[in-house]
Amino acid sequence: MPVATRSAPQARRRAAEIIDAAAAVFAERGYDGAATQDIADVLGIRQASLYYYFPSKEAALEQVCLRGVEGFVEQAAATAAGDEPAPEKVRLLILGHLAPMRDRQAYVRVFLRDRHRLPDESRRRVGRVSRRYERIIQGVLEAGVRAGELRAGLDCRLATLALLGMCNAAVNWYGAAPGTTIERIADEFGRLVLDGLVPRATGRRRRG
Amino acid sequence: MPVATRSAPQARRRAAEIIDAAAAVFAERGYDGAATQDIADVLGIRQASLYYYFPSKEAALEQVCLRGVEGFVEQAAATAAGDEPAPEKVRLLILGHLAPMRDRQAYVRVFLRDRHRLPDESRRRVGRVSRRYERIIQGVLEAGVRAGELRAGLDCRLATLALLGMCNAAVNWYGAAPGTTIERIADEFGRLVLDGLVPRATGRRRRG
DNA sequence: GGCGGATTCTATAACTCTATAGAATTGTGG
DNA sequence: CCACAATTCTATAGAGTTATAGAATCCGCC
Numbered sequence: 001m002p003v004a005t006r007s008a009p010q011a012r013r014r015a016a017e018i019i020d021a022a023a024a025v026f027a028e029r030g031y032d033g034a035a036t037q038d039i040a041d042v043l044g045i046r047q048a049s050l051y052y053y054f055p056s057k058e059a060a061l062e063q064v065c066l067r068g069v070e071g072f073v074e075q076a077a078a079t080a081a082g083d084e085p086a087p088e089k090v091r092l093l094i095l096g097h098l099a100p101m102r103d104r105q106a107y108v109r110v111f112l113r114d115r116h117r118l119p120d121e122s123r124r125r126v127g128r129v130s131r132r133y134e135r136i137i138q139g140v141l142e143a144g145v146r147a148g149e150l151r152a153g154l155d156c157r158l159a160t161l162a163l164l165g166m167c168n169a170a171v172n173w174y175g176a177a178p179g180t181t182i183e184r185i186a187d188e189f190g191r192l193v194l195d196g197l198v199p200r201a202t203g204r205r206r207r208g
Numbered sequence: 209m210p211v212a213t214r215s216a217p218q219a220r221r222r223a224a225e226i227i228d229a230a231a232a233v234f235a236e237r238g239y240d241g242a243a244t245q246d247i248a249d250v251l252g253i254r255q256a257s258l259y260y261y262f263p264s265k266e267a268a269l270e271q272v273c274l275r276g277v278e279g280f281v282e283q284a285a286a287t288a289a290g291d292e293p294a295p296e297k298v299r300l301l302i303l304g305h306l307a308p309m310r311d312r313q314a315y316v317r318v319f320l321r322d323r324h325r326l327p328d329e330s331r332r333r334v335g336r337v338s339r340r341y342e343r344i345i346q347g348v349l350e351a352g353v354r355a356g357e358l359r360a361g362l363d364c365r366l367a368t369l370a371l372l373g374m375c376n377a378a379v380n381w382y383g384a385a386p387g388t389t390i391e392r393i394a395d396e397f398g399r400l401v402l403d404g405l406v407p408r409a410t411g412r413r414r415r416g
Numbered sequence: 417g418g419c420g421g422a423t424t425c426t427a428t429a430a431c432t433c434t435a436t437a438g439a440a441t442t443g444t445g446g
Numbered sequence: 447c448c449a450c451a452a453t454t455c456t457a458t459a460g461a462g463t464t465a466t467a468g469a470a471t472c473c474g475c476c
Contacts, residue, residue, distance in 0.1 A: 007474090011422080011423095014423090030238065030240055030325075031241075032238055032239075032240035032241040033239075033240040033325065035462080035463065035464090036463075036464065036465090037462090037463080037464095045423095045424065045425090046424070046425055046426080047463090047464085047465095048424085048425075048426080048427090048464095048465080048466080049423075049424050049425070051464090051465065051466080052422085052423065052424075055465090056464080056465080057463095057464070057465090087405070087406055090405060113321075117238075117241065141405070144405070148407070149406075149407075150405045150406065150407070151403065151404070151405055151406065151407045151408075152407065154400075154405065155396050157385075158388070158393060158396045158397070158400075159396070159400055159405065161377065161378070161381060162374045162377075162396075162397055162400055163374075164377065165373055165374045165375070165376065165377020165378065165380075166370045166371075166373045166374040166377075167373070168373065168377060169369065169370075169372065169373020169374075169376060169377065170369070170373065172373075173369060177365075180366070185366060188363045188366045188367070188370075189366070189370055192362075192366075192367055192370055192401065192404075193400065193404060193405055194404050194405050194406045195359065195404045195406060196359070196400075196401060196402050196403045196404030196405075196406075197295070197298065197349070197352070197358045197359055197362065197367065197401055197402050197404075198295055198357075198358065198359065198402045198403060198404075199356070199357075199358070199359045199360065200359075200408065200409070201408070201409055219452080219453095222453090243432080243433060243434090244433075244434065244435090245432095245433080245434095253453095253454065253455090254454070254455060254456080255433090255434085255435095256434095256435080256436080256454085256455075256456080256457090257453075257454050257455070259434090259435065259436080260452085260453065260454075263435090264434080264435080265433095265434070265435090417476105418475105418476095419474105419475090419476085420473105420474105420475100421472105421473100421474105422471100422472080422473090422474105423470105423471080423472070423473100424469105424470080424471070424472085425468100425469080425470065425471080426467105426468090426469075426470090427466105427467090427468095427469100428465100428466090428467090429464105429465090429466080429467100430463100430464090430465090430466100431462105431463080431464080431465100432461105432462085432463075432464095433460100433461085433462080433463095434459105434460090434461085434462100435458100435459090435460090435461100436457105436458085436459080436460100437456105437457090437458090437459100438455100438456090438457095439454105439455080439456075439457100440453105440454080440455065440456090441452100441453080441454070441455080442451105442452080442453070442454085443450105443451100443452090443453100444448105444449105444450100444451100444452105445448105445449095445450100446447105446448090446449090
């Protein structure tokens with residue numbers, strides 16, 4: 001029977017503020033380049049006070065990274081399980097991958113850049129999640145090729161890596177060019193990857 | 209008239225070894241995560257001895273980053289100035305971008321990951337070089353669209369960022385999958401970006 | 417209005433890291 | 447074989463960082 005002063009929801013909100021600040025600072029300076037002092041400065045509290053919320057800087061990184069990967073696998077699995085044609089699935093995968101960069105850019109950025117600095121066990125854990133995510137995407141491509149909906153002879157492994165690299169890079173410049181929404185980027189990336197740069201023959205024979 | 213003990217070429221070779229070691233360590237641990245001690249360990253010398261070769265850790269980063277950008281602009285400019293059709297130019301740009309990842313992977317990786325940690329002046333300098341590089345690539349795409357060799361309505365800015373993101377990501381996994389040569393990757397990436405994932409109509413009408 | 421847990425603070429130990437000073441060593445050309 | 451510059455070493459100053467200990471403050475609730 002806690003005679004709690006602040007309500008549990010308020011406490012959770014405060015904890016989220018702390019991790020938000022950590023994510024912002026890690027995203028800006030990189031995990032190793034950031035000092036816990038920098039996080040405290042953002043929050044206007046003392047450096048030592050942070051340790052009420054996490055037991056170590058590494059633990060803070062872990063929390064940030066966990067929110068950074070959150071949802072990717074679920075979203076991709078749902079898309080893969082759908083019954084749309086493969087090209088549409090690819091469009092959905094791209095949008096699903098880019099959306100978190102709008103909603104929690106700092107978290108995703110830290111995950112992509114600094115997950116290697118995680119302590120061994122959690123690094124292996126997020127490694128497994130990442131690999132699962134990649135396999136889902138690759139699976140969509142492979143099924144598409146088998147169904148004749150995607151180009152025969154495609155190297156699905158390299159295509160998966162290309163797709164992810166293309167999308168992940170957006171975390172570095174999204175927000176810099178205002179007016180470029182995630183939907184717009186997803187749409188353009190989808191056309192790029194599906195249709196290619198070379199014009200399609202529009203009815204008769206193919207270009208030379 | 210120096211009564212030099214080691215010859216000038218030998219001295220230059222040694223200096224290159226030092227920077228090689230710095231590049232390798234920075235690539236492995238990240239600039240902020242790496243200690244000068246780690247570089248010394250690779251070389252089998254004492255940490256303080258490094259300061260005979262560079263005046264500060266930042267200066268070492270600068271040397272590494274300079275070799276990391278080296279050649280990109282020149283290669284791209286030469287390709288852009290050629291008289292091949294735009295699709296072929298895109299293939300050449302991709303290959304030209306990937307090749308340094310084979311020949312000096314550590315340098316390129318450090319440049320891509322840690323150039324933000326450079327002191328202000330040199331950061332702005334490499335920033336200008338990067339922007340020039342991007343403009344050259346974007347220029348090739350724009351010219352291709354104007355010539356009707358690339359799809360009309362293409363967002364050349366986003367396509368440039370997509371292309372670079374896709375290629376840059378390779379620095380993170382190239383070498384992990386043995387047997388995947390740079391030429392192979394460049395070829396596959398070229399096909400992906402030019403032809404797209406969706407099969408081309410082979411003679412008659414387009415697929416539904 | 418004051419009890420008691422939640423939250424933040426002060427102070428500092430312990431460690432790590434960069435960089436400098438100056439001594440020691442190395443190895444080649446004369 | 448030795449003089450002397452090039453190279454590496456020892457030793458350490460000095461700054462910055464993480465994390466702990468324990469005191470102080472805050473604030474909803476009885």
